Amino acid sequence: MSFQKTILDNGIVVITEYMPSVRSISLGLWFNVGSCDELPNQRGLAHFMEHMMFKGTPTRTPFDISMHFDRLGAEFNAFTSKEYTCYYARFVDDKLESALEVLADMVINSSFSTEAISTEREVVLEEIARSEDTPDDYVFELFNQSMITDHALGLPVLGDKRLVSSYEHVDCVSFHDQHYGSGNLCIAAAGNIDHDALVKLTQAYFSSMNTLEKEQRNQDRVAYQSGCFSVTRDIEQAHIIYGVPGLALGDDRRFASGVLTSILGGSMSARLFQEVREKRGLAYSIYAMQGIYQRAGQWCVYAGTRPDNVKEVIRLIDKELTSLADGSLDQDELQRNVDLICGQAVLGYETTSSHMMRLGKRGILGSQHLSIDETIERFKQVTVEEVVSIAETLFSNKPTIAVVSPLEEKELQALISE
Incomplete structure (x- = not known):
């Protein structure tokens, strides 16, 4: 199997792999932003933003988004790492346009309402608490922070409670404007997928996305501590x-x-x-x-x-x-x-x-x-x-x-x- 790749005029990268023996498609919106890209006063914000993308747009409530994917018979979720954030879904091949349109709406038009932020802040604090209460997870955070002391790679993706408790609408909008732009996006899909069709749909549904060049990370040497x-x-x-x-x-x-x-x-x-x-x-x-x-x-x-x-x-x-x-x-x-x-x-x-x-x-x-x-x-x-x-x-x-x-x-x- 081979992949096809197209770079759109606004910098969005579309990569697909055709698998003719299946009826499903797995689709991911990959953003070039993770916890290592946060400023000192933004610890945990990349992950918090991942949560907020599911919390409604001007035309959809959080329940509308969840119900939409249920009606498609689809799986959908997201995750944040140290170097990227991914929003993904798996669905039957004839649901491609419907799934992509909602995913685009989520990552382009999220409202970041004060009410949603207030509620989701508590959810993330519970997630942090759960991680800290799971010693075979927490020991990896201790290891990372102890080994890499002067670089964001050593810090927890979830952030710390104090900063997460402080994030408001303006913080989310600012982070979104800085990182959620066309040059920072790679759309990957595998399954019974037509590459040219996905390119056309991407051009249609991501035309309003903020145009940015892909961010280049600082290549400073990482120091280790024993x-x-x-x-x-x-x-x-x-x-x-x-x-x-x-x-x-x-x-x-x-x-x-x-x-x-x-x-x-x-x-x-x-x-x-x-x-x-x-x-x-x-x-x-x-x-x-x-x-x-x-x-x-x-x-x-x-x-x-x-x-x-x-x-x-x-x-x-x-x-x-x-x-x-x-x-x-x-x-x-x-x-x-x-x-x-x-x-x-x-x-x-x-x-x-x-x-x-x-x-x-x-x-x-x-x-x-x-x-x-x-x-x-x-x-x-x-x-x-x-x-x-x-x-x-x-x-x-x-x-x-x-x-x-x-x-x-x-x-x-x-x-x-x-």
Whole structure:
């Protein structure tokens, strides 16, 4: 399957992938704005704006919007990340125009009424509270803020309660005028979609959108901080993130890094799962992951364990990372993990939604478009030497360790340093 791309006169990018074997279409409006684009007095505003887009326009109430998509038999939602915001829907192919017209109305003409802001502010505050009450989520925020201290990439997408509580109509209008313009928009669609038809509909329904050039982000170097950071909570487990600086978007070593991540914590046969859970029973959940951004990256391991096991779990993580960096990898283990990655890639690429998400993310970030076959081929080309090399590079950095647990900070520091 191949994609088609058109850039309209006002800067809107339209990307589609035709999938003739399906009747559905997944459509996403991807905006080049996320939490890393907020000013210090706007923390959480990108996410708050995502909520407000569903809260009515001059011609539609919030209930009208919800009912419209219900009548289409569609799924629709949105999400905000550090570098983009996406409004998406999945529907039957003959509902394209009806779905696109309402999505356009939402992102162009939202009213940001005082009443709606007042109500939605409370909803977002509840969302923040829920995140803070979920320790295996909150430990990632602690890790991000501790590792990246002087950059918006390290701050929570949800923002902080004080600022979220202060946002008013003028704040929403100003943010909308600055970021929700034509040059900052990529429309991605996959499924039984006619590219030219979508281009014409986009020209019709987005003609009134504020014309802006695509914003270019500051490319200042992101500084990282190592050390151990903790928060004390009245909970049963200790939630641990052990991480190091990772690769940024577009780095050619990302395929080797992906294999590295799989080897250490990508499956039930992964080294950390076997050593920490299967052999010693020290954790229920342990896995490795990487976060890749335009200007920075993070590579980390998550583990949840009882407080008495924290020192041993951290020791085992460090041991396995060091072992791999020292070259303890053979061709059989490499091939097994490449096969796993390729198989999961194919399985995860069977829906219109997965195709659309892939198109949209790459389109809005300006990264290379590779087909699933091209991606698989790149993973198949990864060598033992490349995995060991990226392990040496990543794990030569001093780690950032974040822990949310019932232990007081002094207790935790004493336990780890014993």
